Amino acid sequence: MKEYLSLSETSELVGKSKETLRRWDKEGILNAVREPVSNYRVYKKSDVQTFLKPLFDNNIEDEVSNFEKPDNEYAVLELFAGAGGLAVGLEKAGLKCQALNEIDKWACQTLRNNRPHWNVLEGDIKDFDFKELENQIDVVTGGFPCQAFSYAGKKLGLKDARGTLFYEFARVVTEVKPAICIGENVRGLLSHDNGNTLQGMISILDEIGYKVVPVKVLKAIQYRVPQKRERLILVGIRKDIDIEFLYPKPHKKIYNLKDALKKGPLFNSDVPKSLGAKYPEYKKTILDLIPPKGYWRDLPIELQKEYMGGSFYLGGGKTGMARRIGWDEPSLTLTCSPAQKQTERCHPDETRPFTVREYARIQTFPDEWEFAGSIAQQYKQIGNAVPVNLGQELGYSIIKFLNQYYSLSKPR
Numbered sequence: 001m002k003e004y005l006s007l008s009e010t011s012e013l014v015g016k017s018k019e020t021l022r023r024w025d026k027e028g029i030l031n032a033v034r035e036p037v038s039n040y041r042v043y044k045k046s047d048v049q050t051f052l053k054p055l056f057d058n059n060i061e062d063e064v065s066n067f068e069k070p071d072n073e074y075a076v077l078e079l080f081a082g083a084g085g086l087a088v089g090l091e092k093a094g095l096k097c098q099a100l101n102e103i104d105k106w107a108c109q110t111l112r113n114n115r116p117h118w119n120v121l122e123g124d125i126k127d128f129d130f131k132e133l134e135n136q137i138d139v140v141t142g143g144f145p146c147q148a149f150s151y152a153g154k155k156l157g158l159k160d161a162r163g164t165l166f167y168e169f170a171r172v173v174t175e176v177k178p179a180i181c182i183g184e185n186v187r188g189l190l191s192h193d194n195g196n197t198l199q200g201m202i203s204i205l206d207e208i209g210y211k212v213v214p215v216k217v218l219k220a221i222q223y224r225v226p227q228k229r230e231r232l233i234l235v236g237i238r239k240d241i242d243i244e245f246l247y248p249k250p251h252k253k254i255y256n257l258k259d260a261l262k263k264g265p266l267f268n269s270d271v272p273k274s275l276g277a278k279y280p281e282y283k284k285t286i287l288d289l290i291p292p293k294g295y296w297r298d299l300p301i302e303l304q305k306e307y308m309g310g311s312f313y314l315g316g317g318k319t320g321m322a323r324r325i326g327w328d329e330p331s332l333t334l335t336c337s338p339a340q341k342q343t344e345r346c347h348p349d350e351t352r353p354f355t356v357r358e359y360a361r362i363q364t365f366p367d368e369w370e371f372a373g374s375i376a377q378q379y380k381q382i383g384n385a386v387p388v389n390l391g392q393e394l395g396y397s398i399i400k401f402l403n404q405y406y407s408l409s410k411p412r
């Protein structure tokens, strides 16, 4: 097995930038060494594993709680609802899903099968008018797919964003006028079009009367989710309201794959059996050679070259490729298709992708939440979701904000 890790690989595994790692090296927090043959500055794999262990230590007591009980019934309009990851999380926190919009028929079927009483509006958001919900909704939420604006310079206005799904999100907010609106997205939105896309969104929200709270990227592992997923959160508060929105406090305890799939603090039974995808024969022979927590670098050098092809010679650690997850670490971010190249997340003991129910557990969906459509459709819905527990923690922050708002102003 490979004994040393490059700076890039260590940076990916530890989840810190190379600059931070260089500083840590100077400060003695995590020391690099010289690789005996090349004399490059590298990290001993055992040092990195020892360093990571306490971060994922399961015995840490978690005294952090974001729990907040709603003083009233608060109504949510969830846009781009998918299979309901965020919606279920908000519901668990105590919010009421008044209506949900989603274009994908299988995701809508999932929502209807599990919550027959939810008002699921199936179809393209562009075709819906939400004016009848004006002043009926406390919070509009939505994970609008990220698209560039044709940015003509200066400050972006709402009409310049026409044709994008963010425009639709903002249009619905203007129609419904909630106290607060929350967009969620991938971390990549921070750097999308050199930051212009996000800046454009902030200036549009400002134009339509919403003041944007400093944007934050929340790490799901800090919110009772056994997965290293991140979500960017964009919060707008209606300008007539002078109340601070506080993001949920990060928890100290980090859950791992064992917590996801076995009976324990997250779930009160082992993961139910279910169908799942299989690896093609060649990929299986490759992954058979990878130990838990290992990845393509653990292959013999000739196989590394063969499997990685051109990518072998490119820079970067690519620690997510041909990856087998270990029981005592959180899963890497799940994607919409579990056998796809570059993002393999192999089961720790068996050489196969996670099953549908294992996928759902890693995203903290309850076992009762069933997904409609083919196996591929089910993986897609789960891979697209906001982890339920992250949604729940965010829900507490929304409730805290709304409790304060209604305690200071007259109820609707």
Ligand SMILES: C[S@@+](CC[C@H](N)C(=O)[O-])C[C@H]1O[C@@H](n2cnc3c(N)ncnc32)[C@H](O)[C@@H]1O
Pocket: 080, 081, 082, 083, 084, 085, 086, 087, 101, 102, 103, 104, 107, 123, 124, 125, 126, 142, 143, 144, 145, 165, 381, 384, 385, 386, 387
């Ligand atoms: C990132 S997913 C949302 C995940 C969801 N928030 C959850 O937690 O499960 C984005 C969703 O937007 C939906 N979508 C894309 N274009 C849409 C449109 N024009 N109208 C309505 N929904 C759309 C997609 O089908 C997808 O389910």
